[in-house]
Amino acid sequence: MPALSLRISSSVGIQGLISVSLALSQTEPAATDNYFEVAINYAPQPLVSSKKAMKSSACQKLLSILASADSLVASREDNSDSESRTWSSYHGSGEASDYASVATSGAKVDRDFGFDDCGTPAERVKKRRRTSGSNKAEVASGKKSSSKKNKDRGALTNVIVVDELGDLNGDEDLPEKLVASWKEGINGVGQDFKSVKEFRETLHKYAIANRFVYRLKKNDTNRASGRCLIEGCSWRIHASWVHADQTFRIRKFNDEHTCGGESWKSAHPGKNWLVSIIKEKIRDSPNEKPRDVAKAILHDFGIKLKYSQVWRGIKDAKEQLQGSYRKSYSRLPWFCKKLMESNPGSVTKLVISDEDKRFKHLFFSFSVAVNGFTNGCRPLIFLEASSLRSKYKEMLLTANAVDADDGFFPVAFAIVDIENGDRWQWFLEQLKSAISTSQQPAVTFISDREKSIEKHVRDVFENSYHGYSIFHLMESLKKNMKGPFQGDGRGVIPAVFLAASHAVRLEAFSSLTEQIKHVSSTTYDWVIQIDPAHWTTLLFKGVPYNHIIQNPAEEYSKVIDDMRGSTVMQKIEALVSKLTNTMNHRREEARNCSTRLAPSKEKQLVEKAVKARSLNVLFSSEVVFEVHDDLTHVVNIENLHCTCLEWKFSGLPCCHAVAVFLSTSKSVYDYCPHWFTVESFRSAYSELINPISGIGRPVEDEVDYESADVHPPLTPRFPAQQKEETPKILDSNRRTVICSKCKEPGHNKASCKATI
Incomplete structure (x- = not known):
């Protein structure tokens, strides 16, 4: 039997696209379906168009094709059951579309598709205005807000019930197919369900389809009893396991309502009901986006929600699932106490304001990390500093060391209400x-140059060194590369800048910076003024570090991003979990090492040994040697020095020194720093973090919440960015205004202040 399927996608009130696809299939014995499609694209004006647009050639062509399609199908039909045609959604994404049915004998396009071929434009506008208000049914008080602002603040009580397509069709608020299936969802006493969850969902849909609101009095895994929301109504249902x-x-069911449908008209079930639905949807996917949740609710229940309604619903649902973000601050004293009990020797410090008990900053460091x-x-x-991703704008401060394998080793964390010099000073203290x-050597600190915390480092750690993070310098370089550009262009500047940071001789550094100058003199000026003594291998006096170009806070920033919307305690729990997993993983790596040096350092040493085999070594004394390749270098193994300077700045013996060790049968490992060895690698991760009992849930019996009441910090207010005034460009051809009253230029008679 032949079948005709016409698919139309439309969007009312926007510059639209009508795509009509005509598919004709004929099924015969031992034959496959054959299809052909005709597509017409029409988008000259909005779909709710003027009469002139309706008479355009494209529309006329559209109507003629529809008419010819009807006649084509009519000639092939073998029975009268195919008189009706179905309109299916053009989009397969589940988004709102327009549905209608078209008789085979007519070629008129229904008004639901955005245009009508009868009536004047004024009549069509009046018709839409008359029907727009009656098309919306609210599952709430039914009262309309007097202003847009109040309407947006209606939370989840203003719920619009619509059909699957997103267009309201008079009194038919739900799709016919959904209504037909949902109305019969509850059959009566003796009906079975797989679980209480399936029963609740079926009952929700049954109530929506039959337009009433109920309340579950007894609701657990073994039983559920529901009543109509209106007191005195006879509707009842009870089910049990x-x-x-x-x-x-x-077990019991009375489907008769004596309330006259008042529960649908006057009750306010929207917020609680929708929060319960959203809560089930985000329970396993806490980072579900509001738009996806809205689409799922539209698909499952036929209810179309605003983005703001779903956003507030997700917020309330997360608060029910995870607890209140505001109240979670009161658990911080408990966290400090439990951390020190479960991990003796750890350090915690919580500071709250004396006046209003608001959170200011929290510091914690595990004894395992300090010992490592x-x-x-x-x-x-x-x-490093990164955002905690909450409305209170807290910041996460981290201190990361570097292990023998050049991996970041987390030492301490702090959460502060705002990032400034005082908070960094406190964190460093x-x-x-x-x-x-007592035996701690001078520590080298690396930070973002733009944070300006060098002064605080010097104040707290008097004999320390301070350098600029290469990662952040590269990010700043991208922002400060300004033209005009010459030669090879701006693309070569980052690579040349990185090479300049690794230069070990002044001549090489000067040559590389001159290359930047030839490309962009403005960028060269920026490179020189950022003080090379804080970021170049040649001039920096602390522990060499600029071979590390990764962002130490990246892993923890990802953890916070995944936990955005969660409470502060849940974010701390995620950080502790990440720290524990990282240390356990690195501990296994260190334990499985079979070399003398950490894996990355051993690999570098092997590469140097391969190169060293082609070098020629001459003995000058027991500790001084000459090594020849393209140049001649002098190696002093007693002073751990080579004239190529690589040994001095990297810590590992250079290829020239390795050539000496191969020639003298000396062990190269005896001349490597201790902190590059597998022994140090294992020592850093030799201890494990003990779990903190109850960190993921409230423990009311162990915390006096009244005495430990901590409020969230005040949201900081940052000064508004001043708009740059665009200078006015004087047009020489512009006519000068002359006042007709005083005959002076620059103003007219209306603004003239001259006295006559």
């Missing part, structure tokens, strides 16, 4: 109290 049959069965830094890491710490020992 049957252990013998392993099913959830309706002291015993297995070089004296090098990266200081707490860090010093945690890591300082």
Whole structure:
């Protein structure tokens, strides 16, 4: 039997596209379906168009094709059952579309598709205005807000019930297919369901289809009893779990309403009901986007929601699932207490304001991390700050050391209400109290140059060194590369800048910066003024670090991004979990190493040994040697020095020194720094973090919440960015205004202040 399928996609009130696809299929024995499609694209004006647009050639062609399609199908039809045609959605994404049915004998396009071929434009506008208000049915009080602002603040009580297509069709608020299936969802006593969840969902849909609101009085995994929201109404339902049959069965059911439908008209079930639905949808996917949740609700329940309604619903649902973000601050004293109990020797510090008990800053460092830094890491710490992703604008401060394998080793964390110099000063003071020992060597600190925390580092750690993070310098370079550009263009500047940071001789550094100058003199000026003594291998006096170009805070920023919308305690739990997993993973890596040096350092040494085999070594003394390749270099193994300077700045013996060790049968490992060895690698991760019991849930019996009441910080107010005034360009051809009253230029008679 032949079938005709016409698919139309339309959007009322916007510059639209009508795509009509005519598909004709004829099914015969032992034959496959054959299809052909005709597509017409029409988008000259909005779909709700003028009479002139309706008479355009494209529309006339559209109508003629529809008419010819009808006649084509009519000639092939073998029975009268195919008189009706179905309109299916052009889009397969589930988004709102327009549905209608068209008789085979007519070629008129229905008004639901955005245009009508009868009536004047004024009549069509009046018709839309008359029907627009009656098309909306509200599952709430039914009262209209007097202003747009109040309408937006209606939370989830203003719920619009619509059909699957997103267009309201008079009194038919739900799609016919959904209504037909949902109305019969509850059959009566004895009906079985697989679980209480299936029963609740079916009952929700049944109530929507039959336009009433109910309330579950008893609602748990074994039973559920519901009543109509209106007191005195006779509608009742009760279902319970049957252990013998392993099913959830309706035991009592009275489907008669004596309230006259008042529950649908006057109740306010929208917010609680929708929050319960959203809560189920985000339980397993807490980062579900509001638009996706709205589409799922439209598909499942036929209810179309505004973005703001779904956003507030997700917020309330997360608060029910995860707890209140505001109240979670009261658990911080408990966290500090439990951390020190479960991990003795750890350091925590919580500061709240005396006046209003608002959170200011929290510091915590595990004893395992402090011991690992002291015993297995070089004296090098990266200081980073990242957002905690909440409406209170807290910042996460981190101190990361570097292990033997050049991996970041987290030492300490802090959460502060705002990032400024005072907060960095406080963080460094707490860090010093945690890591300082009598034998602690001078520590090298690396930070973002734009944070300007060098002064605070010098104040707290007097004998320390401070350098600029290469990662952040590269990011700043991208912002400060300004033209005009010459030669090879701006694309070569980042690579040349990185090479300049690794230069070990002044001549090489000058040559590389001159290359930048030839491309862009403005960029060259910026490179020189950022003080090369803080970021170049040649001039920096602390522990070499600029081979590390990664962002130390990247992993923890990803954790926070995944937990955005969660409470502060849940974010701390995620950080602790990430720290624990990282240390466990690195501990296994260190334990499985079979070499003398950490894997990355061993690999570098092997590469140098391969190159060293082609070098010629001449003995000058027991400790001084000449090594020849393209140039001649002098190696002093007693002073750990080579004239190529690579040994001095990298810490590992250079290829010339390795050639000497191969020639003298000396062990190269005896001349490598201790913090590059597998022994140090294992020492850093030798201890494990003990789990903190109850960190993921409230423990009311162990916390006095009244005495430990902590409020969230005040949201900081930043000064508004001043708009740059665009200078007015004087037009020489512009006519000068002459006042007709005083005959002076620059104003007219109306603004003239001259007295006559």
